[in-house]
Amino acid sequence: MSEHKKILEYDVLVIGGGIAGGECSLNLANLGFKVLLVEKDLTIGGKMIMLSKVFPTLDCSACITTPKVSEIARHPNITIFTGSEAVKVTKLAEHNFEAVVIKQPRYVNVEDCTGCQLCEEACPVSVSDQYQYGLVGRKAAYIPCSIASPRAAAIDIDNCTLCGACERVCPTNCIDFTQTEEEYLVKVKSVVVATGFNLFDPLKIPRYGYGKFKNVITSMQMERQLAPTRPYNTILRPGDGKMPDNIAYVLCTGSRDKSIGNPICSQVCCMYSIKQAQLLMGALPMADVTIYYLHIRAFGKGFNEFYAQARGMGVEFIKGKIGKITEKENGNLLLRYEDIEEGKVKEAEHDMVVLSVGLLANSEVSESFTNKELELDQFNFVQQTDMLANPSKTSIDGVFVAGTASAPMDIPDSILSGGAASAQTISYLKQVTEK
Amino acid sequence: MKQDQSKKSDNIQQAKTSVSPVREDSKVAYKKRIGVYVCHCGGNISDYVDVEKVRQVVENEEGVFLAKTTMFACADSNQKEMVEDIVTQKLDGVVVASCSPKLHLLTFRAVTERAGLNKYNYVHANIREQVSWAHSDNKQGATEKAIRIVRSAIAKVRRSQALEPIKVEAVRTVAVIGAGVAGMKAAVKLAKSGVLVYLIEREFFVGGRVAQWDNLCISDETGKELITRLYDDILSHKNITLFTGAEVVEKSGSIGNFSLKVKITPRYIRMQCNKGELQKAIDVCPVEVPDKFNFNITKRKAIYHNYPGEYPQLPAIDIENCTRCGECEKVCSSIDFNQKPEYLDIRAGSILLATGFDPYEPKKGEFGYGEIDNVVTLPQFKRIVHYCNGDKLQFKGRNIHNIAYIYCVGSRQVNGENKYCSRYCCTSNIYTAIDAKKRFKDINNFHFNRGIRTYGKQEILYDESSRLGDIYLQSFEDNPPEVKVVDGKTVVSINDILTQDKKLEVEADLVVLVTGMVPRKDNSIGNLLKVPRGRDKFFNEIHMKLRPVETVIDGITIAGAGQGPKNIVESMTSALAAATKSFTIVASGELALEPTIAKVSKDDCEWCGKCDDACPYDAFTPKEIDGKTVAVVNKSVCKGCGMCLPVCPSNAIQLTGLSDDEVESMIDALMEN
Structure with missing residues (x-):
C-alpha cells in the first residue's frame, strides 16, 4: 500500500458500474456533475453486459449495453476506476463524504494496451473463465470479455506463473508487474450505492x-x-x-x-x-x-x-x-x-x-460505511427508508441506492431506479448551491 | 449514370435562373475518403450475411477509402478505432452497416463528431432488422441485399453536407399533467432542481388514486398521509403552480417551447371562504349522487369534498349534478355561481405526462357483478374495509365472514382485450385480505386465483396470509371459477388444480373481484399530445430499456401507471426518472435541434397551402416576402418528415440532408447491378 494517499475530489461517488450505477452516473454527468464510478470488476456493464437477449422485447443485450457503457466510458464528467473498491466511506457532514478507494493492480497499463490479445496467446496458464461462468477456460493474461470496457488485458496474478511470456510478446510494453495496490482518498458530496446482486x-x-x-x-x-x-x-x-x-x-x-x-x-x-x-x-x-x-x-x-x-x-x-x-x-x-x-x-x-x-443481496458495501450505519432490510438488501415517497433514500442522508442493491428487479426497473437515484442525488446536491 | 448526368445539367441550367441554396448543394464536390464499417453484431448479422463479402464488394465503390468488418461496431473499442481512423486517415464520410438507426444512429454520429468530422457526414445502413433478421432463410440473398443497402448509404454519404444543429431557446419550465402521486412527486423533484413547474390536475382535488387508499402495503403510512406529505412539499415550493379542475385543451409548439391552453373549471366557491358556512352548504344540498371517490359504494352531495382535510381544502360544486336550487347560497356567502371557466396560456419546455389509470369496471354479469348484490370490486372492498368500525366487517348491513376473492378480473383475459397482467392486484388484494382478517372477527379468506404473483419482497405477504389460514384455490384461465346464487346464497365454485381438479364450492358472504388497471377511458390528453399507445393501450415509451420514460414526441416524458400497471413505489421511481429527463431537456435553457428539416425556395413557392394541409406538425405559415406570399417553415416545429415534399406542385421544398440528389443517388445505388 502506498504511503501517500492520492486525494481526489468529485461531486458524487457511484459504487457499482452495472446498468443502474451507469444510468445514474450518466444522468448526473449530463447535468454537469463530476462522478467517480468505482467498479469492483475489471469491466463496467455489470451482469447485463453478459446476457444474451432480454425479455420481453428480445433485444440483444450487448447491443443495448455496449453503447451505454461506451457513453459512460468516454463521458468527460465521469471517471471510472475498475478493479477497485470503496473500502471505507465516512460522512463528515452534510454534503461532505470521504471515501477510501483501493484500486487493485491490473499489471497492465490500460492506456497503452491495444487489446491485441497476443499476451493471451502467449500465456501458458489455463484456468476457468469466470466471465463465461466456467463454461470454458481462459489464460492468466486475458481480456475479460470481447465487449469489456475498458477492452484491455489484465493479469490474473493468483494464477500467473510469472513466466514473462506475455511481457515478451506485448507490442506496446504495457504489461507492468511492478504495479501495486493504489489507495485514494476521495472527497465527494454524495454517494450512490449500486452494487447489484449475487447469483x-x-x-x-x-x-x-x-x-x-x-x-x-x-x-x-x-x-x-x-x-x-x-x-x-x-x-x-x-x-x-x-x-x-x-x-x-x-x-x-x-x-x-x-x-x-x-x-x-x-x-x-x-x-x-x-x-x-x-x-x-x-x-x-x-x-x-x-x-x-x-x-x-x-x-x-x-x-x-x-x-x-x-x-x-x-x-x-x-x-x-x-x-x-x-x-x-x-x-x-x-x-x-x-x-x-x-x-x-x-x-x-x-x-x-x-x-x-x-x-441475492450483495450488501458487503454496507460494511464500508463506518461512522453511520447503512441499514439493511431483513433480506440484507439496502433498506429503502422512505420507500413510497423517496425510493432511493437510505438510512444515511446523502447516500442513495439504485438498482438491485435494494431489491430484486428486472432491467427496466433497474434503469428507472438508476434514474430515480440520480434525481434524488441532484436535489440533494442542489441544497449545497442553495446554501 | 446517364440519368445522373442529365440531372446535373438540368441542375446547372436551373441554377442560372435561380439562386436556391438547395440547388447549390448538389454542386459540392463528392466525398473521396469514405470509411465503411460492416458489423457482425455478434452473430446477429454475420450468421446470415457474409459480412466479409459485403466488405470486399463495397471496398471498391467510388469514394470508399477503407472498409472494415467489426464484431460489435457499437463497442467502445471499435468506436475508438473509428475515431482514430477518421483522424489519421482523414476520412471525409463514414458509413456503419449494422442495426436499425433507431438504436445506433446517434451513437455513430457522436463518434464522427468526437473525431472532428461533422456528424451529418455519417450515414447509417441497416443490415440487421432489414436484412439478416428478415432473411434468415436465404443467406445469399441476404448478402446481396446487404451489399445494395450499403452501396446506397455510400451514395448518400458521397453527397452529404456538413450541417449545424438549429439552436432554440428552451423554456425552463415543465408542465406536469396529472397530480396523482407520480405527478406530485415529479413536480416536487423538478422544483427542487430549480425549474418552474405547472402542475395540472383535471379533478378538483389532488392525490389521484392513492388518496383513495388508506393503509398501504409495506408502509405504516396511509395513502392520505402520503398525499399530505407531497402536498406540503408542493405548497412549500414557490416554483410550483398548481391548477385543479384544469385541463389542457390546446397544444402547439414543440420541444423546448410548448404552448398549452389550460381550461380551468370553476369550483363555484370563492377562495376566501367561511368553513363553517361551507359545511352548512353541504348539509343543505338536496342532491345525492354516487360518490366516485368511494367507487360508488356511498353517496355524496352536489357540493362536496372527497374526504375531510382533502387538498386543496376547498369543496367544489359538481355543476353537472347541481340543480341550482339555491339552498346552499342561502346558508353560505362563499358560493358564487357567476364564476366562469378561465383559460390560461402557458409555455413549457417539456411536458411530463402522469395521468394514471382507471380501475377495471367489470361488465354486468361478469362473475355476478351488478347482478348479485354482494359482488364488489377490489377498490370497493378496500373502501368497505376502511369504513367499517368495530370488530365486525359489514356490507349492506350484513355481517361478513366468508370472503371469496376472484383474481385476474379484467387482466390476463383470454377472450377480452386486456392480455396483460395488472401487476399490483395480487399484492394489493392479499394485503387487504390480511388487513380485514386482523381487524375483524371471524373472517375466512378464500383466494380463487390463477397463480399468485407476489413478486419480489411482496412474497412475504403471501406467506403471511397462508400462515393466517387463508385458503388458496387455483384454476387456469380456460376454466375460471363461477359465481351463482343457490337458495339465496352466493356460491363460488372452482375446479381446483391444487387438489387434483376437484370441484370445490364456497358459500361467500362477499365476493371480491380482484380487478386490474386499465388505461384511462378518456384519452383526450393523449390524443391532443399525440403520444402513442402500445398494444395494451397504455402510453408507450420509446424503448423499455434505453429510453424508458421518453416518448416519440420529443420533449414529452411519461411516468406512473399511465404507462402501464405499476404499484406506488414503481410509480414514484418512474416519476423521478421522468423528472430527470424533463429536467435535462430544459436545464440549460437551450436545445440543439436536428437541422434535417424542410426548406422552401421562396422563388419557386406560390403559396397554395398544400404543404400546410399535409404537415402533421403545423410547421408551415404563409408569409409575405418581397410582395409575394410564400410558405415559411417553423424550424423548431418541423421534424423533417417529408410529408410536404410530394404535395408541393412547384417542387419548391427540399429536405436538408435528404435532397432529391441524395435520395435519387440512393435509389440508383439500390437498383444498380
Missing part, C-alpha cells in the same frame, strides 16, 4: 446435483451459451458436448425457499427462463423445453403476452416442485417432482437441466 449458488442445494452432474447448469451458464459472444457458438451440454434436445428448467432455485434462507421471489427468473426457452426453440428447433414452476410471475409490461407467446411456441409448463435430480449413465438426468395438477409424484428424463437461480 444464488446452487451448490447449496445438493439434491439438484449441481457441480456433481455435468449436465446440470445454471441459468447464467445458459445465458452465456445463448449470447452473441457465446463460447461454443452453439448450445452444448457440458458433460459430453452433445446438443441437447430435451431441456428442463427448474424455477425458484434459491428463491422462495426458506430452507436456504431466502423466502422472497427473485422477480426475474420466470421471465428469463421463458426468454431462454424461446431462444432455445430458435437455436435448436427440434428440442423440447419444459419449465417446472410454482407460479409464473409474468407481471411487467408485455410480460404476460411474452409468456403466452412461449406457450404458443410449444414450451411446456409443468406446475411442480423438483424434489431431486439423479444422473443416468448416459449423462441424462432424472427429475423427481410433484405434478401439482395431477397430484402425483412423477419422474421425468431430460438430457440437460438448467437451474433458474435467484438473486
